[in-house]
Amino acid sequence: MSLRLLQHVGVDGTRSVIAATSAGAAFVPGVDSVRALAERAIADGTDLAGAVAAYGTGASVDIAAELAAGRLMSPIDHVDPAHVVMTGTGLTHLGSAEGRDKMHRAAADAEKQTDSMRMFLEGVERGKPGPGERGQQPEWFYKGDGSGLVAPGAALEMPDFAEDGGEEPELAGIYLIGADGTPFRLGLCLANEFSDHVTERHNYLWLAHSKLRQASLGPELLVGTLPEHVEGMSRIHRDGAVLWEKPFLSGEANMSHSIANLEAHHFKYDLFRRPGDIHVHFFGTATLSFAEGVTTREGDVFEIEAAPFTLPLRNTLTRAAPRSVSVKAL
Numbered sequence: 001m002s003l004r005l006l007q008h009v010g011v012d013g014t015r016s017v018i019a020a021t022s023a024g025a026a027f028v029p030g031v032d033s034v035r036a037l038a039e040r041a042i043a044d045g046t047d048l049a050g051a052v053a054a055y056g057t058g059a060s061v062d063i064a065a066e067l068a069a070g071r072l073m074s075p076i077d078h079v080d081p082a083h084v085v086m087t088g089t090g091l092t093h094l095g096s097a098e099g100r101d102k103m104h105r106a107a108a109d110a111e112k113q114t115d116s117m118r119m120f121l122e123g124v125e126r127g128k129p130g131p132g133e134r135g136q137q138p139e140w141f142y143k144g145d146g147s148g149l150v151a152p153g154a155a156l157e158m159p160d161f162a163e164d165g166g167e168e169p170e171l172a173g174i175y176l177i178g179a180d181g182t183p184f185r186l187g188l189c190l191a192n193e194f195s196d197h198v199t200e201r202h203n204y205l206w207l208a209h210s211k212l213r214q215a216s217l218g219p220e221l222l223v224g225t226l227p228e229h230v231e232g233m234s235r236i237h238r239d240g241a242v243l244w245e246k247p248f249l250s251g252e253a254n255m256s257h258s259i260a261n262l263e264a265h266h267f268k269y270d271l272f273r274r275p276g277d278i279h280v281h282f283f284g285t286a287t288l289s290f291a292e293g294v295t296t297r298e299g300d301v302f303e304i305e306a307a308p309f310t311l312p313l314r315n316t317l318t319r320a321a322p323r324s325v326s327v328k329a330l
Contacts, residue, residue, distance in 0.1 A: 026057035075221035084146025088282030127257035163198035169234040190218030218313040232306025248287035
């Protein structure tokens, strides 16, 4: 039975961890965060399932009802959001180049491959290296720190200067850096790697700007063996009806890069192995409503669901009020 971990906050602000399997869900007494549970597992030389077993389980809980009540948090966080690093990789999925190529084609000679297509094809060729080999490095981007992580069910807010607010349905790997600098993968989450595709389309060199946005994680952290094949559905609801929907695929069977190769190229940098830090790393997608001509607007609801996760990820699109920023000389 696959183990899923969730973070819960009660009406009085008390935090808890929930362990869920196909047999049901129950609170894990004595621990108030997935990060603390992972630290216990590392200290004990066991895994997350072993740490849950060490604490035991208490009262049962209906996780669907708790999600509906707004009492499920993001499945990972840190007391200091600056110690959560959000990053990601693109052009990692079979078929993922098509939408990006459309966006970048207008800025390139139609007789030549775009940089996006070249990078995708290089990943197809060398993105799944054999043992002891170094594979092709992927596209990489920085998304922000933990202050941009939005709880499931909460609003995704695009800045007032944003040209667009669009969904990116994908999987995210969750990591804790151990005391000796070892990255420990805690598991996978459903994710909406929310981005500004209009800004990116204008010039692919603006990709860095387009990615500095919030993101949301599904409420469940899937622990254990990584699934080879994940099939889900991405939807946009508007005014109570489905405006757009399309299935999406993820997992290594549907990717041009292996997860191990993406991890190797992220954690090869010393600054990403700082003890105690949490990393949320988005693995990319091949399905975008923007690539099919959809223009989102405030009030739209993004919905992402996929087995083996049992709960959907939903977020409503909003826009921030204009903010004036000025620099003062000292």
